[in-house]
Amino acid sequence: MIDRLTDSRGFDGFDLRYMGLILVILGIGVLSIHSVTHDQQGGIAPYYVKQLVWIGLGAVAFLVMWAWDYHSIARLAYPAYGLVLLLLLFVLFEGRASKGAQRWIALGPFSLQPSEFAKLVLILVLAHYYSKAPRAGWLQRVIVPGLLMLPGLVLILKQPDLGSGLSFVAVYAAMLLMVGVRSQALGVILLFSIMLFPFVWEGVWGSLHDYQRQRIMAFVDPGYDPGGKGYHALQSKIAIGSGELTGKGLFGGTQSQLKFLPEGHTDFVFAVYSEEWGFLGVLLLLGLFVALIWLALDIAAKAKDQLGALLAVGIVAMLCFCIVINIGMTAGMFPIVGIPLPLVSYGGSATIMMMASLGLLLNVKRRRLSLFY
């Protein structure tokens, strides 16, 4: 592993644009986290310092996933999935509960969220499966991978963690679209229905009565928004909207600074950012994400083999899904489900997992020219 790192060939895939995008987005995240938490206690260290530590650990994960041949990594997919399922089971019985959901394993002062890692492992499992298994017939193409996904999905929904569950389905659907189904139409419809869900949702959801919404949400995700009555969603919309064109400036976001907006450093960090940097800041961040996804899709297109391409597609699908759903929910287009904004929201498990995924993606690019794996 170390010799591969020092391998001169290794650096041709170490794309500076790619690295730059990731670092800038991470920087925006740290800044926003600092802005919203600068006057509150974050335990042993300020939140932004802790986030920097997660980024450091994420960088290690990134390098490991980048350096280690992805074929070798993919071979560990099933054992890793087994481990993740065990962890999820453990969470279900022994996990730390917060806001009505049991998602974390306590590790001293920190806590581990296995459902985040489950997403990456699922990508590995599905990519490994499709690259190896015979893919004739819908049973092998749709049902078997679906059954593979199911135990993880059930355990995650049981926590309950609707957001992670949905990203599970999104990854599965993206993989299906790419290789799993012959009929493009089915895949396209499936993927687009997930992607467009926020927009359709607004129409359907918006037509429901408050109590109906509350009942539905209480059913799927009882822990969220305990204050109820759409307080969260409204405060988030107010935060974003009141940023207007140029924003209120760093530390100037009254919605988040005065705690009207809960979870400002985690799931709602985009609202904090939008409030303080305005629409111009939003365009910048969206542009950065689009550029990152563009590069990621390039990597998928230029992957040397199916495993690489599938890994890349899975990672891109997960990335896109998290970005769209998170921004969609903070902008009030979607019911609030707990999905962090990749690379921006505070959180150890999510940051490390996302950076590991991006390392794996760069790994795919790095080896696109190699004849051997």
Added chain:
Amino acid sequence: MALGHAAETEFGDFYRRLLILRVGLFLVVALLGLRLWHLQIREGPYYRDLSENNRTRQVLLEPARGLIYDRHGVLLANNVPSFSLYVTLEDVKDREVLVEQLADLLGLDPALIRKKLGGKGGKLLPRKIKDRMTLRDATLVESHRLDLPGVMVEVESQRNYPGGVTAAHLLGYVGEISPEQLEKPEFSGLHQGSIVGQYGVEKSFDRHVRGQAGQKNVEVDALGHEKRAAVVEKPQAGNDLYLTIDVRLQKVAEDLLGQEYGAIVALDPTNGDILAMASRPGFDPNVLSRELTPKQWVEIVQDEGRPLNNRASQGQYPPGSTFKVPMAVAALETKTMAPSSTVFCNGGYQFGKRIYHDWKASGHGAVDLHTALVQSCDVYFYTVGQRMGIDVMAEFGKEFGLGQGTGVELPSERAGIMPSTAWKQKAKNEPWLPGETVSAAIGQGYVTVTPLQMANLIGTVANDGVNYRPRLVQAVMDRVTGNLQELPAVPRGKVKAKPETFRIIKEALADVVTKGTATRAKSSLVTIGGKTGTAQVAALRTGPQENIPKKFRDHAWFIAFAPVESPKIAVAVLAEHMGHGGSAAAPLAKEVIETYMKLAPQVPMVSSNASKAEPVRSSLEQS
């Protein structure tokens, strides 16, 4: 890994699918961008307003009420800092939980809290739940502030009456504006929780004393706790009042009544200034100005002594023999009687089948007007009344202001009754009976008066018929301009009677004190003229007063003026159920007059006093 044919075509397809993915993705991102553009640019100003509303609360700054001084600048009412508890519903998560928390913490009645929270006004308007909190309660709430979103403790000025019960009926008390008051135009600009005068001068001069509320904009966090404050508009303190009373005289008058029920009014006949106005039983306006519990309120209202009643201006009593004063004026003016004409009194007066008794069963013999007043001969005045008729009596009564309010600046002044044939027809729908004229002639029957009216009446006599409206506030100090505006004496006209008439009557009234029914009012200090009166409470009870229950005993009256030569003070004393005016009321009047005469030489006017009062006020004023 070799790619088979199928895989190859599939992979070829893969690029097409990637393209679709790309297009779909950018469509979605574009939609996101559009949504954000809509939120931030198109609806940005709207959300900006919402965020401002979120974080700013407008807190009304209650003004300090104007101070109240007596005629020499002695402080009667000021303001002290006190803690008030406010709740802003907007910031309250669960109203019921909060009600229980506050009830637990402060020992308040949950129903009362609920009522206060339910008042009019938007969710952003802070509602006052409790005032005059103890320091302990205020600290308790502050230490629990994190568990009590939307709860604020504000320091406010609380009305304070340093003299306690002294002059309570005059000063009145303050209280939260009632929903009915809020509807009225004179309270426009006020809001629920505003403190307004509810009684006494506090009520009648409320517009002067009230001041103007200010406003501060406060930035609050999500729990409704204040982060920063910017004063937008400072509250404007109310204007100060200088009363006409001399608090030393007031105290003497109140102490003279002591535990007995009754009233003493002293005024300056030359300008109508009320020098003292005591009413017993009294109350502590400090208690009344606080939030009373329903139990306390019931206790006060149901008190048989009716302590909230200002007996001086609201108590209506038969005038008894004091009514002989206007009767004497009428007798001379209408020439019903010449000063020297006599009536023979044998102790009774027969009218129709009934005999009207004189208070002296043996009779007074032949009496002229002078003797009739000095001895308070009933038979003489029965005769006068019978000759004059009720309507002429009523005419003169009205000349002296009976049957109508004096116009004193106090709420709920009563007018008393000066009966006439027209009055009875109107009020009772019955014709006037001739026998009733006989009773009325000695101030019994339908005639009722207030002690204030009688003080005013004797003052008018003392002043040879020139009458002023009783004045309670002599000057208002404007807080904005610093100007002291004096309220002038208001003449109410002159009784149509010859000076000779007043001379004769005053002479007689002086003899009432020196050798008549009121010798106990005789003073070595000053000449006093006066008239006793005994108002019957229960007509059928006769015999020694000591033998009947107190509540059926007669009321004792004494009205007086002094010095006889150039009157400076007019006094009316009414002592409920104390029997004869000469024994029960006259000594009190004498005390009041002597006290005033001792104080009188050092009476500086308020204008020379205002500058001296200045530092006192500013040190007491609550910022």
